[in-house]
Amino acid sequence: MYLHGTSRINDHGHLEIGGVDAVKLASDFGTPLYVVDEALVRQRCREFVEAFKASGLKFQVAYASKAFCVMAMCRIADEEGMSLDVVSDGELYTALQAGFPPERIHFHGNNKTPQEIEMALDAKIGCFVVDNFVELQLLNALAGERNRKVNILLRITPGVSAHTHEYISTGQQDSKFGFDLGNGAAYRAIEEASKLPNLEILGVHSHIGSQIFEVEGFKMAVEKVIGFATKVRTELNVLFKVVNLGGGFGIRYVEGDSPLPVAQYVNAIVDSINTSFAGHDYPVPEIWIEPGRSIVGDAGTTLYTVGTYKDIPGIRKYVAVDGGMTDNPRPALYESKYEAMLANRATEKQEEVVSVAGKCCESGDMLIWDLELPKVQTGDVLAVACTGAYNYAMASNYNRIRRPAVVFVKDGQADLAVKRESFGDIVGNDVIPERLQKQTAHA
Numbered sequence: 001m002y003l004h005g006t007s008r009i010n011d012h013g014h015l016e017i018g019g020v021d022a023v024k025l026a027s028d029f030g031t032p033l034y035v036v037d038e039a040l041v042r043q044r045c046r047e048f049v050e051a052f053k054a055s056g057l058k059f060q061v062a063y064a065s066k067a068f069c070v071m072a073m074c075r076i077a078d079e080e081g082m083s084l085d086v087v088s089d090g091e092l093y094t095a096l097q098a099g100f101p102p103e104r105i106h107f108h109g110n111n112k113t114p115q116e117i118e119m120a121l122d123a124k125i126g127c128f129v130v131d132n133f134v135e136l137q138l139l140n141a142l143a144g145e146r147n148r149k150v151n152i153l154l155r156i157t158p159g160v161s162a163h164t165h166e167y168i169s170t171g172q173q174d175s176k177f178g179f180d181l182g183n184g185a186a187y188r189a190i191e192e193a194s195k196l197p198n199l200e201i202l203g204v205h206s207h208i209g210s211q212i213f214e215v216e217g218f219k220m221a222v223e224k225v226i227g228f229a230t231k232v233r234t235e236l237n238v239l240f241k242v243v244n245l246g247g248g249f250g251i252r253y254v255e256g257d258s259p260l261p262v263a264q265y266v267n268a269i270v271d272s273i274n275t276s277f278a279g280h281d282y283p284v285p286e287i288w289i290e291p292g293r294s295i296v297g298d299a300g301t302t303l304y305t306v307g308t309y310k311d312i313p314g315i316r317k318y319v320a321v322d323g324g325m326t327d328n329p330r331p332a333l334y335e336s337k338y339e340a341m342l343a344n345r346a347t348e349k350q351e352e353v354v355s356v357a358g359k360c361c362e363s364g365d366m367l368i369w370d371l372e373l374p375k376v377q378t379g380d381v382l383a384v385a386c387t388g389a390y391n392y393a394m395a396s397n398y399n400r401i402r403r404p405a406v407v408f409v410k411d412g413q414a415d416l417a418v419k420r421e422s423f424g425d426i427v428g429n430d431v432i433p434e435r436l437q438k439q440t441a442h443a
């Protein structure tokens with residue numbers, strides 16, 4: 001298994017993360033356990049921020065909190081000078097509860113409810129990324145009721161589709177998100193928005209996909225944006241002060257994944273904005289981006305305890321762990337691949353090939369196919385790498401399995417960031433209607 005960030009093998013032959021022995025983490029906090037390498041998260045934030053600072057342009061790096069939204073993470077994003085992208089009232093609430101400065105919060109989503117918009121307006125967030133015509137009118141009306149003028153970006157679908165998994169590419173024309181550039185919807189949106197008194201158009205937003213390993217898609221998006229920007233400047237007298245290019249920067253999950261260094265993505269974006277805008281004699285806009293996965297993905301490791309196994313001679317050996325699709329639905333949803341190791345026997349040689357199964361009542365609940373490990377035994381601690389993004393965030397209580405705890409590790413210290421769910425949490429929102437309550441037997 002590739003060792004990310006501060007992960008290393010210690011003198012006990014155990015995996016260690018953030019200076020803390022993973023076997024000790026498993027016994028202190030129980031398994032399954034999400035472990036977050038705080039130094040690596042901060043390093044990734046800094047890589048983005050520093051690369052932009054070096055460019056001399058105005059910028060905002062908004063952490064896409066959908067990747068992993070808990071209050072402790074919002075604190076780190078704030079401390080690192082990031083902005084924050086939220087897509088629901090729940091993410092917004094989490095950020096506000098964590099004391100994240102509202103003026104650096106951007107609100108996304110293709111179906112923001114009136115209540116969500118009101119909550120965000122009342123919190124005085126920095127910017128709404130407007131997705132469609134219904135929202136444009138609704139936001140204008142709700143802002144008007146409060147005598148407010150609010151900053152907006154218009155989300156456009158530039159018609160660029162990233163080379164990535166079909167389910168998570170969104171820049172193409174046939175998308176539920178945004179105003180289409182090709183069919184004129186984006187133009188009409190600017191035209192309409194510029195006439196609405198309570199909206200201030202800052203510019204446009206484009207997100208072309210996720211887990212992207214090259215810069216071409218971003219460059220193509222910039223080309224589309226500049227073409228559009230010059231058209232609306234001339235015809236509608238609207239100037240874009242901000243161009244937001246979304247997120248999607250890839251990370252290394254398994255061997256063969258070849259992400260670029262963060263600075264390379266940033267520099268390519270900066271260069272292409274600089275040249276294309278200057279080339280059209282257009283004031284160079286502020287650049288905003290929204291990395292999610294690349295901030296937290298490789299900083300996360302999930303620890304499991306091996307329970308049962310089943311050998312089907314000549315076919316395969318299934319090794320079952322105490323979690324599965326409930327804490328990591330990505331293999332089942334996207335056929336995502338992961339690397340793993342035995343945290344308690346990290347120096348032992350690999351002796352067998354096993355497939356790691358979750359404990360849910362579903363054949364599709366497999367975490368890793370064909371993984372080389374030492375001869376696995378019940379009680380071993382299996383560490384799966386690169387689970388920081390879209391794991392906790394997408395976890396469920398399927399089979400009424402309690403969601404794991406999240407621990408942040410740094411400099412030899414481990415701190416709880418999310419408690420393990422209790423049985424009380426599991427039934428906490430259940431209500432037994434009066435007529436279904438168990439009758440006490442009459443004497």
Ligand code: LLP
Pocket residue numbers: 064067085108168207209210211246247248249290291292293294330334389390
């Ligand atoms: N901005 C927008 C508008 C987005 O839709 C997304 C991701 C991001 C930023 C952050 O993208 P990132 O840097 O994390 O790639 N659940 C899927 C990923 C869905 C991504 C949705 N949008 C997965 O587990 O791979």
